[in-house]
């Protein structure tokens with residue numbers, strides 16, 4: 001029997017595998033738009049465990065499985081035994097005897113690793129406090145569709161050194177781009193994740209200097225899920241790190257703007273940036289659907 005592959009981090013796949021998923025995602029998008037059936041996973045079932053809120057991740061996985069001829073189950077701790085303390089290991093053993101793949105969105109990254117250890121079927125990280133790899137598949141697909149391969153390009157991350165930033169660091173390794181990280185002191189990304197990326201990733205404190213030479217500018221909320229109590233303090237610390245028109249004008253002339261959403265207009269990004277011609281955020285959100293369908297095909301076929 002072939003080894004079960006998981007997608008807990010972009011680093012679980014090699015560069016060629018990631019590249020083929022991103023290209024297949026664009027193909028699936030064309031098929032979907034042409035109304036051509038592409039039911040490559042008939043009868044397969046995805047279990048989705050959500051311990052945090054979600055709009056895009058839930059809908060894209062659920063719609064994606066339906067379009068591939070399978071189905072998806074939404075499981076929340078509120079109405080499963082997970083919420084009453086059934087161990088993650090036991091849940092993994094049981095669920096993976098019933099479904100073909102499991103997606104988990106939770107707090108501690110260690111929880112998805114433990115789940116995968118006890119699972120017979122592929123496990124997908126639908127976001128943890130540490131990483132958000134599914135979003136990066138969509139972002140890489142989006143860049144490619146607008147500007148061609150991202151390899152050799154420069155990306156600037158503006159804002160918190162959070163789960164999305166960590167996944168951008170891992171993406172820089174796998175997709176071979178340079179990454180400038182503009183974050184205030186005290187909000188740096190994890191030092192091990194950063195160090196492992198070598199000199200292709202660097203922290204540039206001044207956001208205006210960091211966007212110079214950028215082909216892509218990316219930001220995210222300053223207050224991630226689970227950090228609600230730090231909201232005031234974070235808003236003060238990140239004040240200089242709002243993506244504005246002035247900032248976009250300092251980047252390369254054809255630079256794109258991305259945001260994984262949900263966005264807080266007037267906080268991490270000025271309201272007009274989201275709908276400006278250089279913003280690709282709506283297509284980026286749509287690509288969650290296509291990219292994850294390609295990921296499901298890769299893991300299940």
Ligand code: CP
Pocket residue numbers: 053054055056057058127135260261262
């Ligand atoms: N970007 C993203 O993961 O969105 P949701 O939290 O709505 O799933």
Ligand code: NVA
Pocket residue numbers: 127132162163164220221223224225260261262
């Ligand atoms: N960094 C954000 C991403 C939301 C999709 C969070 O973890 O809440």
